[in-house]
Structure formats: structure tokens, C-alpha cells
Amino acid sequence: MQAFETLVRKYDRQIFRIAQHITQNREDAQDVVQDAFLKAYEKLDQFQGNSKFYTWLVRIAVNESLMRLRKRRTGKMVSIDEDVETEEGSVPRDLADWSPNPEQNYTQTELAEILRKTIQGLPLGFRVVFQLRDVEGMSTEETAETLGLSVPAVKSRLLRARLQLRERLSRYFRRKKAGER
Amino acid sequence: MTCTEFIAKLDELIDGSLASEVRTHMEEHLRGCDHCEVTLNTTRKTIEIYRSNELYELPTSVRDRLHAAIMARCKKGC
Numbered sequence: 699m700q701a702f703e704t705l706v707r708k709y710d711r712q713i714f715r716i717a718q719h720i721t722q723n724r725e726d727a728q729d730v731v732q733d734a735f736l737k738a739y740e741k742l743d744q745f746q747g748n749s750k751f752y753t754w755l756v757r758i759a760v761n762e763s764l765m766r767l768r769k770r771r772t773g774k775m776v777s778i779d780e781d782v783e784t785e786e787g788s789v790p791r792d793l794a795d796w797s798p799n800p801e802q803n804y805t806q807t808e809l810a811e812i813l814r815k816t817i818q819g820l821p822l823g824f825r826v827v828f829q830l831r832d833v834e835g836m837s838t839e840e841t842a843e844t845l846g847l848s849v850p851a852v853k854s855r856l857l858r859a860r861l862q863l864r865e866r867l868s869r870y871f872r873r874k875k876a877g878e879r
Numbered sequence: 880m881t882c883t884e885f886i887a888k889l890d891e892l893i894d895g896s897l898a899s900e901v902r903t904h905m906e907e908h909l910r911g912c913d914h915c916e917v918t919l920n921t922t923r924k925t926i927e928i929y930r931s932n933e934l935y936e937l938p939t940s941v942r943d944r945l946h947a948a949i950m951a952r953c954k955k956g957c
């Protein structure tokens with residue numbers, strides 16, 4: 699029990715973040731945190747030592763999040779392995795360099811808002827791969843296992859996610875020409 | 880190496896998972912191509928910015944409430 703409480707304290711913030719990225723809804727994300735840990739506790743005896751507890755927990759949280767998202771968007775297809783073909787990002791268009799430390803041109807609140815808006819514009823499967831791989835620091839293999847995707851699929855999404863985010867952030871961060879604001 | 884070939888390998892360059900021979904080819908390409916240099920640097924920056932900014936903070940009050948709820952249910956044997 700004590701040990702489980704320690705695990706909750708250790709991972710709850712990450713689980714909340716991941717759930718929020720998928721559901722884009724605060725209440726749902728909070729419910730996911732609660733449900734994911736309860737499910738994990740229930741199935742602790744089924745937990746095989748072959749995958750790490752964290753990866754296993756994230757997989758539960760991702761599934762719970764998708765379920766809630768589907769509930770909210772009845773009728774709409776909600777899937778993480780839906781492969782979205784986008785031209786965007788394949789060949790970078792905005793080639794303007796960014797200002798040095800471009801984030802410093804914004805307040806913390808403005809910056810967080812820009813980053814949220816930008817990542818929310820990405821297809822679900824892209825932003826979740828980016829979040830797990832680049833922000834939460836999972837390996838490509840762990841990300842693939844967690845999302846039930848192949849390793850090549852994770853790789854291709856990660857590249858497109860990174861390029862699309864870069865392209866979209868350029869709007870805010872590119873070096874301004876003289877006289878521009 | 881063309882720009883398209885460079886972009887296809889961009890992730891591996893960023894993640895440092897390339898064989899040294901390929902990396903050398905990419906570094907050569909970078910020396911002559913501003914376009915790819917900007918793409919590489921700003922993509923790195925993109926990742927860094929997302930890593931260092933917390934977008935979805937879990938407020939302490941909510942966190943405490945969630946903990947209490949989880950532990951209460953677990954004590955009952957779930």
C-alpha cells in the first residue's frame with residue numbers, strides 16, 4: 699500500500715499530462731489519473747516484470763483517455779493509428795531563422811498558450827507520439843509498445859510531428875525583419 | 880546528399896543514433912545548405928522548448944484530492 703502510494707506520487711503528473719494531451723479536457727484528464735491508477739492497482743498481480751511499470755501504466759492511461767475521448771466525440775472516429783497524410787512538414791516551407799532564445803519574447807503564460815495551441819493542432823497520433831517520445835522521454839520501442847504501433851510508424855510520426863511543430867512555431871519565433879513587430 | 884534525404888534522416892541526427900559515416904555525410908551537407916541548417920536548429924529548439932515548459936500543471940489541491948480518492952478506493956480493496 700505504502701509502495702503503491704509512492705508510485706502514485708511519482709507518476710501522477712506524467713499521467714495527467716498524457717491524459718490531457720489526448721482528451722484535451724481537464725475533468726477527463728483528472729478522471730483518467732484516478733481510473734488508471736485504480737486499474738493498475740487492481741491488476742498489479744497481472745503486471746509482468748517484463749515491461750517497466752511506468753510503460754504499463756502509461757498504456758492503461760492512453761486507453762482510458764481514448765475511451766473518454768470517444769465518449770465525448772460520439773460518431774467521430776478517434777484512433778491513434780489513423781495515419782494522417784499531410785503535405786505539411788514533409789518539406790519545410792518556412793525557412794526563416796528564429797531569433798536567439800525566441801521564447802523570451804513572450805511571458806510564461808503567453809508561451810504556454812502558444813505551445814498548447816500549436817500541439818493541439820496536430821493530428822492525435824502525432825501529438826501523442828511526440829509527447830511520449832520527446833517530452834516524457836520514452837524510447838521509440840517503448841512508445842511503439844505503449845501505443846500498439848510498429849516502430850517504423852512511430853518513427854515516421856515523430857519526424858512529421860517535429861517538423862509540423864517547428865513549422866507552426868516559426869510563426870511566433872522567426873527573426874523579425876527591421877521594422878516588423 | 881539532397882535536402883529530402885537530409886530531412887528523412889533528421890530525427891536520427893537529432894537523437895544521435897546515426898552511424899558515424901552517415902553523420903559525416905549530413906555534416907557535409909549542412910556546411911553547404913542554410914536551409915537544412917535552419918531546419919535542424921529550429922527543430923532542436925522546438926523539442927527543447929516543449930521539454931522545458933510544463934503545459935498542463937496538476938494543481939496541488941487537485942492532486943491531493945485525487946490521491947485521497949485513489950488511496951481510499953484501494954484500501955477498500957478497489
Ligand SMILES: [Zn+2]
Nearest residue numbers: 882912914915
Ligand atoms: Zn539541404
